[in-house]
Amino acid sequence: MKKLLIVEDDVALAKTMKRRLEQHGFEVYNCFNVSDALLACHRHIPQYVLLDMKLENESGLALIKPIRSLLPSAKIVLLTGFASIATAVDAIKLGADNYLAKPVDTQTLLSTLLDGSSLPIETHTIDETILSAEQVEWQHIQQVLKVNKGNISATARQLSMHRRTLQRKLQKKPVTQKI
Template sequence: MYVMEGNMRKLLIVEDDIALAKTMKRRMEKHGFEVFNCFTASDALLACHRYMPEYVLLDMKLENESGLALIKPIRNLLLEAKIVLLTGFASISTAVDAIKLGADNYLAKPVDTQTLLSTLLDGNCMPIETQAIEETVLSAEQVEWQHIQQVLKVNNGNISATARQLSMHRRTLQRKLQKKPATQKA
């Protein structure tokens, strides 16, 4: 368990899902963080100026905006802050983009409190997607497979909901799920 002693560490959570943001805020406050929530890209930049947080949890999809576009401005303002991009639609390409833009880490939602704390405080916990970047060169089919698995997980295994979210026919999705692409080492 991670509990801070003395001065509280400032954490900015940029998440457009208000219920999720409030839940994360409560969870992180229990571990000694002073937490600020904001729900839009413009509010995020204002909050960075106002609070100067040491840590930023940034959702990749903010209504009609991309959290990726916020990484550079936040990094320019908060040189020493630890920026972690959170997404419900994980892929290797967005992990690479996030790290190149200046994020310190990249995690797929849902994420448990211990993983989040370890990532923010220790920096030792690299997400599977980032480890895979260093170890494996993936084909388009493998990236698609990982994305489908992530969306399926978010939908609690519901094939119909996953197919709708992926704009794919349910039978097509079922066929793709039957064929797992082989891992290709670099």
């Protein structure tokens, strides 16, 4: 069985990815911070590592070299909601094998982890939830708000949005419809 370590501080996302990847033959372990990730690398010796770039107050980039030295043949994929060319280059230079922007669908994740091999031929059997633009916007706002520790003004500046507009969007209930 293929062992996979997911290092992600968003517990809901980590559990969702775990469920989806277990359906594709992975034995998945979740970690939610840097110290647990290094311990899990020693304990489980995964062949694959999905690493979030922003882990609460720490950077996932700082984990790449220690993981690479512990697991030289592991495939390390950095996931981020804040994709940029500079961080992609940094991640690859530090030893990551690939770099993906969130949100990422299961098929893309599998293709990246397995280099396109061993993918199911019938992709329509994969249960994928397609998010609407409103849902993606809501999730992005929540993520930026979390990074800014609930500071509305800082979040509005980072999103290039007027503070009042952001407050109105936050007063609305989260969008839950699926398309």
